[in-house]
Amino acid sequence: MSDAPFHALPDDWLDAGLAASDEWRSIQSALTADNQTVLTELFRDHPEEGFDYWAHFPQDDARDPVSGARFYYHAHDPAEWASNEHGHFHLFVADGNEPGFAHVVAVSMDRQGNAQRLFTTNGWVTGETIRPAAQLLAQLPNGFEINRARPSWLVGRWLTSLVALLMPQIRELLEARDRALTTDSGGWPDPEVLADRDRHVLSECPLDMEAVLADWSRRLEAMQAQLISPPG
Numbered sequence: 001m002s003d004a005p006f007h008a009l010p011d012d013w014l015d016a017g018l019a020a021s022d023e024w025r026s027i028q029s030a031l032t033a034d035n036q037t038v039l040t041e042l043f044r045d046h047p048e049e050g051f052d053y054w055a056h057f058p059q060d061d062a063r064d065p066v067s068g069a070r071f072y073y074h075a076h077d078p079a080e081w082a083s084n085e086h087g088h089f090h091l092f093v094a095d096g097n098e099p100g101f102a103h104v105v106a107v108s109m110d111r112q113g114n115a116q117r118l119f120t121t122n123g124w125v126t127g128e129t130i131r132p133a134a135q136l137l138a139q140l141p142n143g144f145e146i147n148r149a150r151p152s153w154l155v156g157r158w159l160t161s162l163v164a165l166l167m168p169q170i171r172e173l174l175e176a177r178d179r180a181l182t183t184d185s186g187g188w189p190d191p192e193v194l195a196d197r198d199r200h201v202l203s204e205c206p207l208d209m210e211a212v213l214a215d216w217s218r219r220l221e222a223m224q225a226q227l228i229s230p231p232g
Contacts, residue, residue: 009167009168012142013140013141013164013167014219016141016142016164016167017141017164017165017167017216017219018216018219018220019164020141020160020161020162020163020164020165021161021165021213021216021217021220023157023161024158024161024162024165024213025213027154027157027158027161028158030154031154037112037113037114038109038113038154038155038158039073039086039109039113040113041152041154041155042057042073042151042152042155043057044152045151053074053075053076053077054074054075054076054077055074056072056073056074057072057073057074057075057151058072058150058151062146062148062150062151062156063148064145064146064147064148064156066145066147067093067094067142067143067144067145067146068093068094068101068143069091069092069093069094069143069144069145069146070091070092070101070146071089071090071091071092071146071156071159072089072090073087073088073089073090073109074087074088074090075087084110084111084112084116085108085109085110085111085116085117086109086110086111086113087108087109088106088107088108088109088119089106089107089109089159090103090106090121090126091103091104091105091106091107091144091159091163092104092126092128093136093139093140093143093144094143095129095131098129100128100129101128101129102128102129102130102131102135102136103120103121103123103125103126103128104136104140104144104163104170104174105118105119105120105163105166105170105173105174106118106119106120106121107159107162107207108207114209115162115207115209116206116207117204117205117206117207118166118169118170118173118204118205118207119173119201119202119203119204119205120173120174120176120177120201120202120203120204121200121201121202122193122194122196122199122200122201122202123189123194124194124195124197125200130181130189130194132178132188133171133174133175133177133178136174137170137171137174140163140167140170141163141164141167144159144160144163145160146159146160147160165212165213165216166207166212169205169207169212172203172205173203173204173205174203176202176203177202177203180193180202180203181193181194181202
């Protein structure tokens with residue numbers, strides 16, 4: 001991923017990211033104060049010994065009635081855990097006026113409840129309506145807004161603010177996904193790739209949330225410095 005995450009970001013992405021930085025930090029602080037994580041909050045009413053691994057949680061997905069955005073989580077069977085991964089969130093936006101949905105990104109979670117990796121998937125993985133990166137990015141971050149009391153309002157807000165914080169990374173991942181779906185002659189999407197059941201993940205990157213938050217803090221400091229001492 002790029003070493004310059006704020007290069008050429010639209011103003012609305014910057015505004016949303018700066019606001020999300022405060023919200024995400026506040027949620028993390030509240031969870032830490034109670035020795036909880038976003039995963040223990042998500043499953044607080046569902047003891048893990050009774051959890052159906054690989055099934056969607058919640059069963060019918062969590063869908064915002066206003067934005068149409070949705071998410072679900074699925075956990076891996078402990079016998080299949082690898083690289084400290086517990087499971088991942090799949091995040092979607094509404095498909096315009098159509099009844100379908102489009103996958104934005106998946107967020108891999110480690111067994112300690114930390115976000116550790118981002119990735120995009122082939123269309124068959126989630127049954128999404130594949131749409132070009134440019135269309136999805138035009139909907140974001142405002143198009144991914146989750147305000148639901150169940151399964152957890154806090155988790156919905158955590159994910160909403162996370163998307164706003166990660167727009168630089170999401171942009172690069174979606175553009176890389178589109179390149180993976182482009183034929184040699186420039187056609188899109190490539191039907192052979194879409195039909196390939198061995199192609200689960202189309203793009204991915206590691207995630208270090210401390211570094212992400214530090215990037216946003218530096219951006220805020222730079223903006224404040226410009227206000228105090230404008231150029232010229």
